[in-house]
Amino acid sequence: MPSRRLDSRKPCVLIVGAGLAGLCAAVTLAEAGQRCLLLEREPEAGGLARSLTLDGVTFDYGPHVLFEEDSPGGRLLVDILEDGPVISRRFAFAIQAGGRHFAFPNHFDVLRYPWRYQREILAGLLGPRRPGDDSARGELSAKTGPGLYALLFAGMLRKKSALDGDALHRHWLLRPGRTVHGDLEPLPRQSKLATLFGIITRLRRRYLYPAGGFGQLPDRLLARFTRAGGRSMLGCGPIAFSREADHIRAVTVGGQRIAVDQAIWTGPMDRLQQALGLGGAPAPRFEDILLVFLTYDCPRPPRRPFVYVYHPDPEIIFNRSSYPASIFNGLGPSGREGICLEITPGAVPGHHCIDDLVRRAIADVERLGLHPTARLREKKALLLPSALPVYDLGYAARMTAARRDIRAVGNLLSVGRLGGWHFCMSPEAADQGIKAARAVLAKSCGRRDP
Structure with missing residues (x-):
């Protein structure tokens, strides 16, 4: 109206x-x-x-959190945010692969990586970038080395964007600014030392919500x-x-x-x-996004150190899981937990109806040891058509x-x-x-x- x-x-x-x-x-x-x-x-x-409430749990069409950004848009959103109560916590996400969670943004967890991966990361930070490679694979391999790329990022990119890293443009990762006519704004040029300093300063970055x-x-x-x-x-x-x-x-x-x-x-x-x-x-x-919102009986508050977790394993149907309990830091309803699963239907081989994807997602939640299906309380699937720009x-x-x-x-x-x-x-x-x-x-x- x-x-x-x-x-x-x-x-x-x-x-x-x-x-x-x-x-x-x-x-x-x-x-x-x-x-x-x-x-x-x-x-x-x-x-x-937007947000929605299911079984008393607040979910976002996301997840989304804010960081203080020195830009007109960032300042306006923080200004709007201050009109009410704000949650602020240290930000962390993870990629689950190889039997463990790899924490980002490059927490000191990197010191526990196998030496091979540490050596490749250092070589990427200090060495020259191969010219002429505009692929996402080239961008990430130059920074993390081929070993971590294969373990963490190859499957993650494919499941998220429905393209292999060789076919995905690096701008999809770097997200450069654009003018009102879509022209690229120049990416900031940084020395290797400035890049390393930026990584260190982000270790303790807090989000606002x-x-x-x-x-x-x-x-x-x-x-x-x-x-x-x-x-x-x-x-x-x-x-x-x-x-x-x-x-x-x-x-x-x-x-x-x-x-x-x-x-x-x-x-x-x-x-x-x-x-x-x-x-x-x-x-x-554009790719469609399917969000699957689930609530489970959970007598004890779960420990969720990560706002979200990527799952590059091709046997897991969803590319990312996110946890309102982590964002809200224990302020949600007691006795239950909500989990949001993100699926890119175009990245799933074959033709599947939404109900099939939801059933597979619920089974994979149990397979990952998050919650047994017997504890499922409520579920809701939401298809967002043409919601993911892909380059x-x-x-x-x-x-x-x-x-x-x-x-x-x-x-x-x-x-x-x-x-x-x-x-x-x-x-x-x-x-x-x-x-x-x-x-x-x-x-x-x-x-x-x-």
Whole structure:
């Protein structure tokens, strides 16, 4: 339902998609005095930053945690976070392989690695990188050595992205920033010594997390947008653009035609191509994500030192397990534990229905010794279509071609994880929205200047 009425005859700034990119764009514009309309096809805001409750356990569409980042998006999210209670703990995740958990980000656990792996890591940190190899395998092998790559990362990349490391572009790992037009921002150049120092400083890094679940962030952003005078329509249904030459002049939603001055799109890029009638444009590559939420009887609080654990073993159906008990640090309901399992269906050989994948996942939880199936309390599966941007080695040329016709629309920007085909974390998604908002404001100021 609309948050407030908007005169449909006066052109507004249209924002499509109420994930973090769209919400941060909307807040920035509304607080700058722009007339804004925010559209979201889902009945609630948040996109991939939402939370849900199952059997009293709070789960995220994630997991997600925040780190303090010196960027506009990072600062805005931390500012929003401070509107309520915050959990802060030292961050750690792990990769389970070879009969043990390998802890990251490079805790002193590395000193317990077999000497072969320690020697290869040192050689990678201090030695030159092989030029001309843009693959994820080349990037990781140069840093960790071939032994650890084969043990930890080869299977993890394949199960997560549905591509082998040889076919996956290293930008998928490095996640460089992008402009509002999708152009790469330069990666920071660091000496080997600076890289080593960065690894050491991250050993004690703490995360920040809203005590009511990550979904509180988009809820608070939406409330802030509304207080600034913005209008939102959640569960808006289909939309249609009216174009004249190289501009979007209006959007039709819910039977109402609303004049548009400028537009920011943060939904899936392929849907924008369809909305603009760009049938021949190259389609960006996205993979579906299946999240399986489980709760188990658990009389004693489990020890979960890791926020999440990757599972490169091809015999385990899920690529990652995450633990609300770790994030909440014992603040969840007693007598039960929640586990979230992440599956990339496109990486599973053969055709499988969701029920089959869920059954296999539950069996693998028991196989890993996490919980016996007999203690299962509740389960819920959630398919997120086209939620994971993936970069193969030829992605850059396809991205340029896919964006060419979009850039030809003079008052339209397509940004964010989905709208920009931009694999990124939450602060960068927020940055994308703020960059787009600032571009809109700069254009508006330019028109007003004499």
